[in-house]
Amino acid sequence: MAIDLPSTPVYALDQIPPSIQLAVPVFHQPNHVDLILEVEISVELFNVTGRIQLGNGLPTLVNSVFGWVVSGETTQPSITTPIICNIATVSDINNLMEKFWSIEEDSVRSCYSVEEIACEEHFRRTFSRNPDGRYIVRLPVKEEVIVNLVDNRRTAIRRFRLLQTQLARNEELNQHYCDFMNEYLTSGHMQRVEENQSSPRPCYYLPHHAVVKEDSTTTRVRVVFDASCPTPNGPSLNDALMVGPIVQENLRSIIMRSRIRPVLLNADIKQMYRQILTDHQSNNLQHIVWSPSHEVPLYTYELKTVTYGTASAPFLATRVLQQLAEDEQDNFPDAAHVLRKDFYVDDLYSGANTIEEAVALRKQLEALLQKGGFELRKWISNESAVVQDVAPEKKAVQSTIDLERDLSVKTLGLHWVPNTDMLRPLVPLNDDPSDFEALTPGHFLTGSALKAVPDYDYSSTPFNRLRQWQQTQKIFHDIWKRWHSEYLATLQPRTKWLKAAADIEIGRLVIIKDENSPPLRWEMGRIVEVHAGADNIVRVVTL
Numbered sequence: 001m002a003i004d005l006p007s008t009p010v011y012a013l014d015q016i017p018p019s020i021q022l023a024v025p026v027f028h029q030p031n032h033v034d035l036i037l038e039v040e041i042s043v044e045l046f047n048v049t050g051r052i053q054l055g056n057g058l059p060t061l062v063n064s065v066f067g068w069v070v071s072g073e074t075t076q077p078s079i080t081t082p083i084i085c086n087i088a089t090v091s092d093i094n095n096l097m098e099k100f101w102s103i104e105e106d107s108v109r110s111c112y113s114v115e116e117i118a119c120e121e122h123f124r125r126t127f128s129r130n131p132d133g134r135y136i137v138r139l140p141v142k143e144e145v146i147v148n149l150v151d152n153r154r155t156a157i158r159r160f161r162l163l164q165t166q167l168a169r170n171e172e173l174n175q176h177y178c179d180f181m182n183e184y185l186t187s188g189h190m191q192r193v194e195e196n197q198s199s200p201r202p203c204y205y206l207p208h209h210a211v212v213k214e215d216s217t218t219t220r221v222r223v224v225f226d227a228s229c230p231t232p233n234g235p236s237l238n239d240a241l242m243v244g245p246i247v248q249e250n251l252r253s254i255i256m257r258s259r260i261r262p263v264l265l266n267a268d269i270k271q272m273y274r275q276i277l278t279d280h281q282s283n284n285l286q287h288i289v290w291s292p293s294h295e296v297p298l299y300t301y302e303l304k305t306v307t308y309g310t311a312s313a314p315f316l317a318t319r320v321l322q323q324l325a326e327d328e329q330d331n332f333p334d335a336a337h338v339l340r341k342d343f344y345v346d347d348l349y350s351g352a353n354t355i356e357e358a359v360a361l362r363k364q365l366e367a368l369l370q371k372g373g374f375e376l377r378k379w380i381s382n383e384s385a386v387v388q389d390v391a392p393e394k395k396a397v398q399s400t401i402d403l404e405r406d407l408s409v410k411t412l413g414l415h416w417v418p419n420t421d422m423l424r425p426l427v428p429l430n431d432d433p434s435d436f437e438a439l440t441p442g443h444f445l446t447g448s449a450l451k452a453v454p455d456y457d458y459s460s461t462p463f464n465r466l467r468q469w470q471q472t473q474k475i476f477h478d479i480w481k482r483w484h485s486e487y488l489a490t491l492q493p494r495t496k497w498l499k500a501a502a503d504i505e506i507g508r509l510v511i512i513k514d515e516n517s518p519p520l521r522w523e524m525g526r527i528v529e530v531h532a533g534a535d536n537i538v539r540v541v542t543l
Contacts, residue, residue, distance in 0.1 A: 023067035116245035134373035156205035176221035244315025261351030
């Protein structure tokens with residue numbers, strides 16, 4: 001018991017005969033309880049014939065094996081004792097659980113900074129759409145910094161001359177670079193301007209350089225514009241731009257949510273940034289100098305779209321996607337939901353429960369994105385029927401390639417094998433055959449494998465024996481256990497035994513199961529020899 005008994009001193013000692021031997025001589029003073037007896041035991045301890053009534057309003061003396069015990073009521077003087085009682089009430093269990101999960105959720109921001117709020121308000125105030133449906137945005141500048149930008153044309157020219165020297169040494173790179181810039185010009189994404197055109201607004205020149213991406217299936221060489229180049233006065237264009245808040249969900253949530261659907265769908269938006277126009281007030285901040293060769297004069301151009309390399313470009317591009325979903329949600333409700341929830345920058349990673357639903361979703365997404373001037377490409381799915389009618393140039397994997405090969409597609413930083421629907425597990429960290437360390441989720445979370453001991457499981461501990469933090473942990477474990485056992489298993493049918501999987505190969509990294517040790521201590525091994533059975537299926541290997 002948590003309280004002392006009696007709660008206040010008892011004034012009845014004068015009425016107790018001196019010959020009485022009390023079991024507890026100090027019964028009249030408040031003290032803690034040492035022992036609580038059951039009724040069946042207490043009956044055997046007391047002598048019902050040995051009773052002494054002390055008087056009206058006074059307790060009774062009862063004889064027991066321990067001695068005389070004082071029992072009954074007593075009249076006490078009025079004593080005011082302050083009592084403090086703390087109580088917590090729950091009016092709505094749903095709100096409590098929602099708050100609990102919002103605390104546990106990763107990478108969720110509850111509020112924006114002052115600058116992010118200003119950037120969002122600037123977007124809502126200045127964006128528009130042209131007759132073709134394309135969005136027109138204005139760069140969110142910091143007025144107190146933009147006034148300090150000075151002409152950096154000489155810096156841009158010097159950087160371009162160094163670039164020309166570099167390109168002259170590599171004919172293939174030079175050709176790719178010129179093709180990229182010519183395509184930029186013919187697409188209407190930049191236009192030539194006269195150098196002597198004066199403007200009351202600040203002007204900024206973007207130096208540019210080449211970035212080679214060997215594993216790209218579309219454009220190996222891209223031109224990146226350097227908006228962080230400082231001006232002679234100090235600040236760069238990026239210093240004068242507001243970055244803006246993150247308006248899309250985090251990558252982990254998108255991937256985990258997509259894996260609960262049996263039919264996956266993946267694509268990306270072609271040149272997403274360049275499909276969003278910038279208004280005339282922003283074009284002065286996106287000037288470049290360009291010439292395809294030393295024999296051609298150097299001209300000035302202005303970029304007319306959102307430019308990769310500027311600090312505000314990610315916000316403006318992703319915010320336009322959110323705005324497109326909001327503007328067109330009445331016409332494309334399913335696609336608008338996916339556009340809001342299942343896009344990470346320009347990558348789509350979503351799915352459906354059936355092939356028919358996936359095809360309908362794909363077509364609706366294409367129609368929705370076209371309303372904003374965007375084009376989806378690199379379509380791929382773990383079910384070939386979903387992308388069967390997609391034009392070959394819009395597929396991530398051409399139909400002429402043998403899909404029986406272990407062909408993987410890199411999406412959102414992961415290698416996905418559509419044919420087997422696998423996000424590659426047990427990927428070696430390096431090519432050293434003697435190194436058995438594999439890529440794990442811990443490398444994404446902490447940069448190394450998870451080797452810490454898991455939290456203590458309080459699920460079997462009585463709730464009233466736990467402290468406040470332990471009680472919270474117990475609630476968390478109980479909810480997760482029920483989620484895992486009762487709900488998670490129902491989200492996706494088990495197709496492991498219904499589809500043919502790729503055979504085991506020599507050199508593959510595997511986990512060696514040990515019945516006498518926990519999974520965290522299982523060793524890694526590499527297959528050096530395979531032994532096929534009568535049906536040519538490998539079930540036995542040598543490590």
